Amino acid sequence: MAAAHTSRRALLLGLSLTLLFAAAQAVVGVAFGSIALVSDAGHMLTDALGLGLAFAAATIAARPPDARRTFGYARAEVLAVPLHVALLAGIAAFIIYESLGRLDGAHDIRTGPVLATAVAGLAVNLLVLRILHGHSHDNLNIRGAALEAMADALGSVLVILSAAAIALGATPALDAIAALLIAALILPRAISLLRQAAAILLESAPPGLDPRAIAEAARDVRGVLDLHDVHVWSIAPSFPALSAHVELADAGCTEHVLTDLAALLRERFGIVHVTLQPETPALHLAMECCSAPDAALFDPGHSHELARR
Numbered sequence: 001m002a003a004a005h006t007s008r009r010a011l012l013l014g015l016s017l018t019l020l021f022a023a024a025q026a027v028v029g030v031a032f033g034s035i036a037l038v039s040d041a042g043h044m045l046t047d048a049l050g051l052g053l054a055f056a057a058a059t060i061a062a063r064p065p066d067a068r069r070t071f072g073y074a075r076a077e078v079l080a081v082p083l084h085v086a087l088l089a090g091i092a093a094f095i096i097y098e099s100l101g102r103l104d105g106a107h108d109i110r111t112g113p114v115l116a117t118a119v120a121g122l123a124v125n126l127l128v129l130r131i132l133h134g135h136s137h138d139n140l141n142i143r144g145a146a147l148e149a150m151a152d153a154l155g156s157v158l159v160i161l162s163a164a165a166i167a168l169g170a171t172p173a174l175d176a177i178a179a180l181l182i183a184a185l186i187l188p189r190a191i192s193l194l195r196q197a198a199a200i201l202l203e204s205a206p207p208g209l210d211p212r213a214i215a216e217a218a219r220d221v222r223g224v225l226d227l228h229d230v231h232v233w234s235i236a237p238s239f240p241a242l243s244a245h246v247e248l249a250d251a252g253c254t255e256h257v258l259t260d261l262a263a264l265l266r267e268r269f270g271i272v273h274v275t276l277q278p279e280t281p282a283l284h285l286a287m288e289c290c291s292a293p294d295a296a297l298f299d300p301g302h303s304h305e306l307a308r309r
Contacts, residue, residue, distance in 0.1 A: 011058060014128045014149070015051035018044050021124045028117040032110035035102050036162055037117060039095040039179040040155045043186060044121070046091040047128075047148040053080040061236070074236035081197035088148075088190035095183040105173035115163040122156035125149050147193075151185040158182060196237075203233035206240050209269060214242070221264060223249050223257035225281065232271070241273040247281055254278045 022044035029037030057077035065072040129149040162178035205211055211230040218227035225247040232242045242265060248257055258276055265271045 010131050011051055011055040014131050015048055015055060017124055017128050017131075018051060018149075018152075019048040021121060022048055025117055025121055028113055032113045033107055034109050034114040034159070034163070034175050035095075035098050035107075036159045036175045036178040036182065037114050039099070039182045040118070040121060040152065040159055042091045042094060043148070043155055043182055044125075044152055046087045046186075047152060049087050050084045050148060053084050056080070071235050071239075074239050075200070077236060078197050078200050081193055085190045085194045088186050088193075092183045092186040092190070095179050095186075099176040099179040099183070102176035102179075103173050105171040105176075107172055107175070109163070109166055109172050109175055111163045111167035115160060115167065118156050118159035118163060122153055122160065125153040125156055129153060147189050151189060154185055155182040200234050200237065203231075205232045206234045209240060209271070214265070214269060215244075217264060217268065218244075218246070218261055221257065221260050223253050224261060225249050227261075229277075235273070239273070240269075240271050241275075242271045243275040243277075245277045245279055248278055251278070251280050 022041045025037055025041035025044060029035070029039075029041055057080040060073050060076040063073045129146060132146040132149060158178040158181050162174040165174050166172055209232045211232050214232065215227040215230050218224055227244050227246055230242070230244040232240065234240050246258065246261065248254060258278060261276065262274050265274050
């Protein structure tokens with residue numbers, strides 16, 4: 001709970017800094033003719049909206065479980081991701097549309113104020129990135145916001161380079177090219193974030209947790225004949241879960257075997273939420289576990305012959 005509170009505080013601070021400076025960049029960009037700076041401001045505005053979504057989702061996710069939502073509200077942060085991605089795609093489309101009309105280099109740009117604002121923007125983005133970095137491992141929206149702050153920092157660098165080049169006599173079209181490059185930074189991250197959210201909603205195995213490797217390790221536990229019907233998924237990015245059927249050599253040793261197996265899953269694989277169904281080979285055969293639609297990952301090597309003897 002303390003970690004969740006700290007994460008929400010980091011989000012709120014990052015949101016405030018990003019929103020304030022996005023407004024400053026937009027004003028300077030419009031006043032002095034830089035579509036690159038306006039694009040960076042739009043990107044930062046999207047970041048601010050993303051941070052707002054992440055803050056709201058983190059606040060909801062901190063609510064305790066109840067009788068209807070027995071896993072709590074941890075997936076609230078995942079549900080916020082599609083809206084976050086839509087905002088990213090929208091701002092990228094706007095940047096592309098505005099930039100294409102300026103590739104002729106006919107627009108005047110006051111490079112001094114643009115350059116100074118972009119340098120200040122880089123400093124703000126690096127500060128926000130530092131604030132969010134320590135919390136990005138266990139919250140999908142904070143991870144997305146941290147990636148956006150990193151891309152914003154790169155965007156500020158592009159604005160700095162284009163403004164400096166124009167000040168030295170290069171074509172003003174570089175400003176529009178920098179804006180298009182900023183748009184190019186946005187879309188791949190939007191796709192990546194959406195894929196991560198989809199993997200959780202589809203209850204895919206989390207990265208680094210292979211059901212077959214887990215089943216193989218479980219067979220080394222004394223008293224375990226086999227682990228099958230193995231399902232590994234994430235309730236939220238930092239909340240892996242597992243369910244499985246455990247075939248036991250001796251039903252009388254159930255307590256000790258399940259205790260050792262739970263310890264293995266916790267210590268080696270980091271899975272704390274574990275649901276294990278103990279069964280003998282005869283019970284496994286009688287229940288026809290292997291005919292279940294979700295039994296596709298069972299090890300065909302586990303013996304049905306033992307149950308028939």
